Amino acid sequence: MRSVKPLQGAALLALSALLFSLMGVGIREVSSSVNNESVVFFRNLVGVLFFSPLILFQGLLPLKTARIGSHLWRTAFGLAAMYCFFYAIAHLPLADAMLFTYSAPVFTPLIAWWWLKEPLNKRMLITTAIGLIGVLLVAKPSAALLDSQALVGMAASILAAFAFVSIREMSDTEPAFRMVFYFSLFSTLVSAIPLTWAWQPMTRHDLELLLIIGLLATASQIIMSKAYSLAPPGLIGPIAYLAIVFAGAIAWFRWGETPNLSSLIGAALIFSASLLAIARPAR
Template identity: 85%
Template sequence: MGIRLVKPVQGAALLALSALLFSLMAVGIREVSDSVNNESVVFFRNLVGVLFFMPLILLKGLRPLATTRLKSHLWRTTYGLAAMYCFFYAIAHLPLADAMLFTYSAPLFTPLIAWWWLKEPLSKRMLLTTGLGLIGVLLVAKPSAALLDSQALIGMAASVLAAFAFVSIREMSDTEPAFRIVFYFSLFSALISAIPMALTWQSIAQPELELLLVIGLLATASQIVMSKAYAMAPPGLIGPFAYLAIVFAGVIAWLRWGETPDPSSLLGAALIFTASLLAIARRPR
């Protein structure tokens, strides 16, 4: 395996951008899920991801997409697609803050998974920053009683599966660039998700199709940026920056629906930023 160069500052900045794009995608999913089923939303999100790469293929052919890590891409697709089904379901059936809480608690699991899978060091500092970030997430999201419902288990599954997906990206980032990781994930996911979509087929109006297109573009861009971020630094080091998605979601909710943050949300946001800064304050040797 090649030597990985650790760039925590750049990785953290890219992960924050990915979180913003992902928050926008989640808002779109919440709106379109009122009239479009989960199977169709997942399929079109992945189909748009494949179409996103068509200009690259037409210009440069298939050579940039050649890989010797097909097995790694399949594992990444398995974890990522399963997490996507669970997350989209959670968005449609749970309060948005709760669904975002589940998905963005994934960084809590990434240091342990990276330690077990990639033998990356696990320090008390990493555990401290992720724990501090989770407290901030809880203060901002203020989970409702719906978290105690059986549907919450699907949200928790999304969290764990997403953590495995993040670490799988790190595992093959020594040879696979971000665009290739995202392309194979989109391709395999589109092929697999076409089956449940066909079994639950429904007609979709033009406004919903346009929104699905936007969702797919946001998701693909977020995936590319996120893949690049985790290629620059270990998940356990920059993972707390993913918590910024909760802050972004709160700002979007304020702008779109007039929801104003209360003192609890502001305190949670402060803890999230603190955890994020602590995560990169000390560079690894």
């Protein structure tokens, strides 16, 4: 039986959250001179390059799959979510953009019920409703229908939730590293297409920032996977919300951004919904 190490898992998850928030800071910085299409492409390209040593030493056998269709669906949802998320980071307060990303689990039960026919009980409906209210508060409901930036942030949440459900759909046969590889590979190929009309010259500083963003994102994913191998998500999952705290603190120091009351209440509701979702009674 695998031993549970909650302290080590929580520490790694906190480190993953810090790296993810630093990635957001890097995206905000580079977006002042580099367009969204280029940021998405280079972030995915670095992910593919990360797998090069695996392919060189072990060949293509570990990457063999019979679920190419599922990987393509996961790429479609995940890549669309990435475009929306990076756009939100560039145009919204950083903490708000991070909140939209971490509110994806709010929508996951509904999508899993519709797509995978998973049961949907009263508890799930209540937590989804609480989380959705939180998302609307972050999106500023008085202007959400008119504010394209807030709508893009909400779209990032919903598309990420679809990506999570697509991962669940194929997790019975596909290990995590294979899903990450195909997502990085297909996302790189697809995100290269817009560069045929959106390519722009970049400085060495821009390229260095893009490389750092890709490395931070990849390292964050790997460390997060290791954290969840040491302790179950239900035990340490809320630690991931430190990314919002880290991002808010850095944005306050770097750009003087401070969350308003609506965002703070929305964050509390989203966080509460996540706690209710994972705090299921023991069977």
